[in-house]
Amino acid sequence: MMDVAIIGGGPAALSAALNLKIRNKDFILLGGNEKVTGLMKAPQIDNYLGLKGMSGTELLKGFREHAISMGVEIRKEKAYNILDMGGYFSINTGNEFYEATSIIIATGQGKAKYYEGEKEYLGKGIGYCATCDGPLYRNKSAAIIAENEEGEEEANFLSEICSEVYYIPAYRTEPKLRENIKLLREKVNAIKGDGNRVQSLMTDRRELQVDAVFIIRNIIPVNQLIEGLELDEGSIRVDKNMAASIEGVFACGDCAGKPYQIAKAIGEGNVASLSAVRYIEKKNIDNNVNT
Numbered sequence: 001m002m003d004v005a006i007i008g009g010g011p012a013a014l015s016a017a018l019n020l021k022i023r024n025k026d027f028i029l030l031g032g033n034e035k036v037t038g039l040m041k042a043p044q045i046d047n048y049l050g051l052k053g054m055s056g057t058e059l060l061k062g063f064r065e066h067a068i069s070m071g072v073e074i075r076k077e078k079a080y081n082i083l084d085m086g087g088y089f090s091i092n093t094g095n096e097f098y099e100a101t102s103i104i105i106a107t108g109q110g111k112a113k114y115y116e117g118e119k120e121y122l123g124k125g126i127g128y129c130a131t132c133d134g135p136l137y138r139n140k141s142a143a144i145i146a147e148n149e150e151g152e153e154e155a156n157f158l159s160e161i162c163s164e165v166y167y168i169p170a171y172r173t174e175p176k177l178r179e180n181i182k183l184l185r186e187k188v189n190a191i192k193g194d195g196n197r198v199q200s201l202m203t204d205r206r207e208l209q210v211d212a213v214f215i216i217r218n219i220i221p222v223n224q225l226i227e228g229l230e231l232d233e234g235s236i237r238v239d240k241n242m243a244a245s246i247e248g249v250f251a252c253g254d255c256a257g258k259p260y261q262i263a264k265a266i267g268e269g270n271v272a273s274l275s276a277v278r279y280i281e282k283k284n285i286d287n288n289v290n291t
């Protein structure tokens, strides 16, 4: 059991990781897709003290190198789902499960635009991780809607077990797909069903009869990541210690609300990590007293 699992790979997550390392805590950093952070699109940053005029890419490279030089390992794994096990958390990354006493969420802005039917059929044919839920659809038909290349691996996996796989990319590069996958460059309009299960996917050109739809987004909406998390205008509700509404869960950076700025992300990552340290140490003392 680790002390902390940090979910995210941007400035907030790296700041939290650095401080946990300094405080000698046992933690894992699940950084997801390193190209997803909006910071890489920033041509010039002028409001981060002491490092005027750097590009977002340069700044992020510096943050990562600093963390790595201190012994932080940045894993390129994405957290799909976190379960509150009552006293600790189980984190599902598709291929692995990790356990941690505390969680720091630093996943950036995660306000997804939902497809029509998505909320209604989530868990009833709609999923966010084909590796996790794909085996439920053996010999059935599935569609993958993908915002990035991560969807290709998921589609290739599904093509081994499903009777039919449709791939609908929302990006321009040419996907590397197995021959038996049908590539559709179409706009998704809605996901339909009979009230209990998904039955079809409507695009601007056709209606596809499918049993499952997997949506591979750049960012998983935070309320899908962990059930029961209270939100405030779409961001995670936190107190001044960066504690979220679930005991043992902390949040920092853009996912914890405005202003969306690097300085705030770094500062909140620091506060979240120190709050997590206090939480773990108190829990350890309580456990020792009770044994």
Ligand SMILES: Cc1cc2nc3c(=O)[nH]c(=O)nc-3n(C[C@H](O)[C@H](O)[C@H](O)COP(=O)(O)OP(=O)(O)OC[C@H]3O[C@@H](n4cnc5c(N)ncnc54)[C@H](O)[C@@H]3O)c2cc1C
Residues within 6 Å of the ligand: 007, 008, 009, 010, 011, 012, 013, 030, 031, 032, 033, 034, 035, 036, 037, 038, 039, 040, 041, 042, 043, 044, 045, 046, 047, 048, 077, 078, 079, 080, 106, 107, 108, 109, 218, 219, 220, 225, 252, 253, 254, 255, 259, 260, 261, 262, 263, 265
């Ligand atoms: C074009 C542009 C220009 C900007 N210019 C400025 C500026 O000049 N000054 C300024 O202060 N700010 C600027 N910003 C804002 C700044 O980039 C953000 O405030 C900052 O990056 C927030 O850091 P973060 O760590 O909270 O989130 P992010 O930087 O978004 O990082 C989130 C990370 O979490 C990872 N992640 C997401 N979901 C998961 C998951 N389920 N599992 C594992 N990992 C996951 C992502 O892959 C990503 O690496 C700009 C943003 C943009 C888009």
